[in-house]
Amino acid sequence: MNHVWFLSSEVTVRNTDLKHCKNDNKVCVMNVRDCDPRPPSSLQKYFNMSCYYLISQDSVTCEWTQDSNSHSESDASLIFSSQWAVRSCQVFNPAAFRTITARMKSDDLDIWSQPRSVLLYEIIKPDPPKLTVVNFTQNSVVLSWRSRSGGICRLRYRVNNTQRWSQTPDLKSGNKQEQVYTIEDLLPFTSYIAAVTCREKSGFWSDWSSNINVTTLESVPSKSPQVCYRLEYTDSGEPFLLHLMWKALDLYDAGSRVLSYQVSYRSVIERSTSVTIIKNVTEVVVPLEVEEGNWSVTVTAFNAVGYGPSAHLNIATQRQKSRVPSVRNMWVSSTFPAVNGLRVEWKVAVDQPSALPVSHFDVQWRAETHPSTSCWSTVDGSNTSAFIPDVEPGESYLISVFPIYEQQFGSPQSLNASLQQGALMEVDQLKVFGVNKTAVSVVWAWQKKSGLIRVNGYSVMLQGDSEKHTLFLWPDQLQHTFLNLTPNTEYSLILLADDVSRITIPVRTDFGKFPCLLCRFFTLILILMSRYKRYFFPPISSPRNSTTGKWLMDSNRKVS
Template structure:
């Protein structure tokens, strides 16, 4: 079944390949005809056509029509016929009459009636076709002469033409087209015509300032049309632009302080939007300042961009399109240079071509990413112009959700500069992204000099350079790939980007870097990531940091808890007396005053030596003595004279002191020495004082003790300290001082601060 279907399809294709429609128009002048010798009623252009015609049954009927041109004394016939051949056949006309023809040069006259037969010969196929005779009444087949058309004038949208009619009781028809195009448009209806009448017609609904071509043809009542007249051309007039241009602006800073560069851009108005052609644009600028009149600055430009140096503050800007008919409506802008925003541009711009399948350029991009500080894009403007002719720019606008467009009607032999502008609210436009392109090569940029810019343990940075494309190869996209065995990472390259970074790679690993043009590799670069020298440290670092944080937190919490629940209590060890008493180096001190004897002064009238006995006011227990030496304090000592009898007048205010036992100094392992220091000028009995002091030292070194008395809890020793009282100069303030030098007195006094 499939075999027979294939054969049938092949046969059908072969038949259709050789099947063609032949349509031709043949004009024969009477001067070209020859009379056949055997048949005096036939005139032919080729004597071979004088052969007998085939039977009428095999002659083919053709859709033939003929017309008679009196001025040229000729007949033109046309028809259509199908032939199974690629070659054009040879066609000839055979004219026959019912009457005998004397000369073929006179057969074409208005009163003649002729039969016309067409002979179609195909020498390659070896076949010929004879048509059935077509009867022509030359009077009714007269073709009117060609009229002459002239232009009377034009307006903004119309053309007025005129011609002279050469037909009687006939009609004429008009057609027109835009110059440099091939499509004709016929005016609806016909214009009635009479012979030798001058006719006028207005062709309306035309484009302004556009060149048109027009022609006219006429016919008689017989229905035979004359040839079209020669083309006439004229241009419609200008019209005042009907719409303002769509303007957006961008404010840029300059090197000079206090001034800014105002960049204005607008879409070029086409003929319909502008109401006609546009010769240029008028841009005016005026600063807006309070209590100050400023003149408006006006400049004319022919491009769709303008640059103005403006002052800081508010300003008013207008843009108006104009032509020979005048200026159209203006686009108004009120700009505050201090409130300018840095607006982003589109990204990933690329241009590709599918010529000749599609006669256009595909432009693709990505809109700016929305952010709280940047307003959303309202729409996008796509501009393209010849690289060598900037004045030929054209625009189109796209919705903010559209990311591609196709530019139609571009010249295959030209290169274009394509720009994409994001338009923001309040007629602000972001910076453009542009790319050169052509139908033959697509985008005219390519990345070169690909190399590794930097390597770490987990990243590889790639850099490259964009340059003008050198070859005719079309590339829809460029990519760079980092691959390792079966794994790969791919990133796309877009101008003007010049570097990118591959992240999350493995340390000390060999990779291959590839530059891909579509899916074809351009070059391969080997690259290895850095060696991870301290993986253990890197792993342990978070744990160590966590441990330090826990330790510091525990210390701080312990300090806080202790200060809150256990407030600090003053300790005797921290006092000055306690530190002095706990100092083990008291023996190194040359002399220290233990007691100030001034508090215990008595008046010695007799001037005799008196003995002062130092003893505690109460006897501590043995456990107290062994426990804390602080029980022995100065506040518990009582000093009294032992054998001195004083005059009551001198001691009337002295308190009554009872004698008590002294604690033995030796029991606390303290060497106790008492010495009396009196100045030589006032001491009356200095020798006695020194002798007694020596006797005291001798007694202590010989381990002889003062009288002692036992207690119930143990025993205690009573130690009597003896010193001479020196009498000061009479009639002066009498004072007695006991200066006692103590060694290891800390054992005796305990922790009491003196």
């Protein structure tokens, strides 16, 4: 079977690289071997060849793709010929008319292209424009560059340290050589990279200009944080804990960055002046000690430029019957290598009376190497899972889930995870701590994962000859009791990691109904015998206590 190979070639030649041919004064070549006429054994083919002339480099570049049956490496060269004799092989200038032939030669193949005649002026490729920064604000950058009148240019830009470019539509220069363009809707206090390319009448686009760096100005936060609260009651007479939580502002609303959040709170008492307590915090979850009553709370984001708008809450800390349910049974699994992401799953507690309905969940994740920077996602209250995309390999994340109802949130749950392993927790110290006739109680502990094997879930199975009980394990659970078991039966307690057995512990339930009744019967007999001893063992008369016995035992008795 013959294979056809497609060879892509690109050859650039400068004026100074060309050499005269002694036997033909109309030809200039890169390699003197090309001065000889084309050998009869060679092939002549049509090359889909494109050439351009770069004035600043005084060079011509040709590109083509050619099919070949040869595996060997070929040497590509260009041959320039003219209608008239040339005195010097520095033949490149815009007015020159030249015929270009490409040659590909290898050990077993010699291919020549069909000659192509060009006027160098018509294949000029523009030099890359020089891009400069004219001005910049919090959300815009003004750039300028020079190009020939009547040309078309394209501008691209991206955030530094990212790979995704944004590109403008084609910009026509008109009759002006200096072009000015304003990039708008940028993020404040953010470093950007920009470059430009232009096309002239020849149809060739220039190479992209050198990248230029510019950082927009910082601005005041434009939005107030969305604050929620949760009350944690303590023993009577002690202060309550008022937990505040808010989502970190995104880069645009934050004016690019938030240095800190100012939290101020005071007790609202009629006809009395209370002291306002002010704290500056960098976390987005803050516990405050408060007394029972009404409290006014304000949260404001600020940076080096100033303070943004404030969020205000009026909170009554009296004991409330209705609360937002807490998050339970949270777990994180990895979708790597199919997708660089983490899937977070959880449940909502159903054993809390008078629970408020969850309107939505806020999911927060932050890298351990950058704990001050967090990302957020909002999930509808009817869903109990979320997907975190674009997770960095080799990074560990702290992931938290907050249940929300209006301005209140329930007890959250957090878990560490990584792309390679998913949840960074594993079950340890599984043991039996209680057994009776029909129940087995087990306990276990959770520890930071020590191995490199990914586990998507743990479970415990209690298996007998004719029955099996399975329980999925979650980091917020530490014990469980298996009920409705068979008395006096041998079971195996098995710890499973993704259905693979890790630990097996034998356990036997206590004796059942009949042995226990027999024990109770003997116990009852002993009690009755103790209480009614005289009926079972009647007293026997003692000779010592009789009159005759006393006389016989008296040493001073008299015999008549």
